[in-house]
C-alpha cells in the first residue's frame with residue numbers, strides 16, 4: 433500500500449534521494465538528531481529509505497497515539513519485521529490477540545509476585561556485590577547484566593534447567609539487539625545484505641528459540657506447578673475466550689521476557705553506577721538515605737516509599753539514559769493528530785529518549801540531576817513528558833517489577849560498596865536496538881560490613 437502522510441507536517445532537513453533521513457538516524461548521536469527535530473514542529477515528516485514516517489515531538493501527541501486513539505493504531509513496521517525472529521509474544525502481538533495474551537501474562541507481574549521477589553532481589557544483589565573485592569577493578573557493565581539476568585532467572589524461572597537458558601539469553605543479547613536493529617530499521621534492500629552481524633543474529637535467534645522450546649517441554653514433562661512464570665503460562669486459561677496458550681506461544685513469551693527483561697534494567701543500572709561515581713556529593717546523600725532507612729538489614733517492601741532520593745535517582749536515569757531511542761505505531765484508520773489528519777498506513781515514531789531531553793520541558797536537559805524529581809520541583813509538563821515505560825494498553829508489563837528491582841539494586845550496592853571510575857575515564861555510548869554504555873570498568877572500595 434502507498435503510505436499517505438499528512439502533507440501539512442514540515443519535513444525534517446537533510447532528506448536525501450533514496451536514503452531519506454536514514455543516515456541521520458544511523459549516526460552515533462541519533463538521540464541528539466531526534467532531539468534536534470523538536471523545534472521543527474510537534475509533527476515532523478522524515479523518510480527511512482523511501483518510506484515516510486511522522487515523528488511525534490510532543491508528549492501530548494504521544495498520549496493521543498498511545499492512549500486516546502490507541503484503537504486507530506497497530507504496532508507498525510519495526511514490530512512486524514521483528515515477528516519472524518522473536519515470535520508472536522506480547523511485544524509483537526496485535527489487537528485482540530495482544531489483549532488475550534496480556535490477560536494471561538499479567539498475573540506474573542501482580543503486586544504479590546513482586547513482593548515475593550523482593551527477598552530474591554536483595555539476595556542476588558548482596559551476593560553479587562560480595563564478589564567485588566575491595567581494591568579490584570570490575571567490568572560493571574558485565575556485572576549489571578549478570579545481576580539483571582539473575583534477578584529475572586531467580587524470580588521468574590524456578591526450574592534448574594532454566595538457568596542455562598537465562599544465561600544463553602544474557603550472553604546472546606548483544607548479537608540479538610544489534611541484528612534486530614539492523615533487520616527492522618534499515619530499508620529492506622540494505623537489511624537483506626548478508627553481513628557478519630546478520631549471521632550472528634540468525635544464529636543467536638535460532639539458539640534462543642530452540643532453548644526456550646526445550647524449556648517448555650522440560651516443564652511439561654518434568655515439573656509440576658512451580659508457581660513461576662512458565663508454570664503460570666502452562667496453566668493459563670483465558671476466561672473471556674476459553675483459550676489457553678500453545679507451546680509455541682509460551683516459547684515466544686519466554687523469548688520476549690528474556691529479551692525485554694534483561695537488557696533495559698542492566699543498561700540503566702550501568703548508567704546509574706557511572707552517575708554515582710561521577711558525583712561524590714550525590715553518592716554521599718544516597719549513602720546517608722540508605723543507611724538511615726535500611727541500615728544493615730535487607731530492604732523490605734515497607735522501606736521503598738521512604739527511599740525518596742533513591743527513587744529520584746532511578747527516575748533521572750530513566751529520563752536521561754533511557755535505552756529506547758525509537759518506538760513506532762501505524763495508523764489503521766484515518767486519525768487526526770494535532771489538527772492534522774493522517775491516512776491509514778501512515779507510520780508514526782517517537783523517541784522516549786529524545787522527548788525526555790526536550791529543553792523546553794526539562795531545563796538543562798543533559799545535566800544529570802535527580803533533584804528535578806524531588807518535592808515540588810517537577811512541573812506538570814515534566815510529569816507528562818516522562819513516560820519511560822510507555823503508555824496505554826502496551827505500557828511495559830515489567831514496569832513495577834523494574835522499578836523495585838532498580839531501587840533494590842542501587843540501595844543494596846550503595847550499602848555494600850563504593851565504586852569509582854578509573855582516572856580519565858570517558859564514557860562511550862553504543863547504539864543497537866537500544867542505547868547503552870560501551871564498557872564501565874570500576875574500582876571497588878569497602879563499605880558496610882560485607
Ligand code: HEM
Nearest residue numbers: 522523692693696697759820821822826827828829830834
Ligand atoms: C527499566 C527497564 C524497562 C524499561 C525502560 C522498559 C520500557 C518499555 C517500554 C517503553 C515499553 C512499551 C513499548 C511500546 O509502547 O511500544 C515496554 C514494553 C514491554 N516491556 Fe518493558 N521496560 C523495562 C523493563 C522490562 C522488564 C523487566 C520486562 C519483563 C520482565 C519487560 C517486558 C516488557 C514487555 C513484555 C513489553 C510489551 C508489553 C505489551 O506490548 O503488552 N520490560 N517496555
